[in-house]
Amino acid sequence: MTAAPREGEIIVLGGRRTPRRKWVLNALIDSNGFVSAQALYTRLVGMGSPVGLSTVYRTLRVLTESGRADIVRDSNGERLFRYRPSAEHQHYILCRRCGLSTAVEAAAVEAWAKRVATFSGFAEVEHTVELSGLCPQCRGGG
Numbered sequence: 001m002t003a004a005p006r007e008g009e010i011i012v013l014g015g016r017r018t019p020r021r022k023w024v025l026n027a028l029i030d031s032n033g034f035v036s037a038q039a040l041y042t043r044l045v046g047m048g049s050p051v052g053l054s055t056v057y058r059t060l061r062v063l064t065e066s067g068r069a070d071i072v073r074d075s076n077g078e079r080l081f082r083y084r085p086s087a088e089h090q091h092y093i094l095c096r097r098c099g100l101s102t103a104v105e106a107a108a109v110e111a112w113a114k115r116v117a118t119f120s121g122f123a124e125v126e127h128t129v130e131l132s133g134l135c136p137q138c139r140g141g142g
């Protein structure tokens with residue numbers, strides 16, 4: 001996956017659901033919680049899917065950009081993905097130790113982002129806010 005797809009290609013891919021991308025989407029939906037692209041790929045291979053790792057990355061990117069997947073980073077900086085049932089924007093707090101993720105209230109962030117968009121004059125402003133820490137169980141267990 002050295003060659004990154006160009007913008008135009010992403011948009012075209014986002015418009016139609018190819019069988020291979022459907023494999024990726026279904027595997028993502030079946031995964032409970034956040035998964036890495038590599039883990040998803042391993043899972044697909046186990047299912048007998050013909051999907052390549054580059055397709056997994058590309059599909060995850062399309063899903064993220066179209067608001068159908070949430071993305072966070074783990075402690076190693078690796079990106080983790082999760083299917084988002086509704087197109088509604090959501091933020092999560094992720095446990096760096098066990099990977100537990102929980103949706104969090106972020107009205108202040110949304111209001112701030114909207115304000116910045118308005119005053120900056122920018123259009124189609126997007127944001128990514130990632131929260132990570134140790135969940136109650138992990139901080140207690142030492």
Ligand SMILES: [Zn+2]
Pocket residue numbers: 095096097098099100134135136137138139
């Ligand atoms: Zn934890």
Ligand SMILES: [Zn+2]
Pocket residue numbers: 089090091106109110127129
């Ligand atoms: Zn937000």
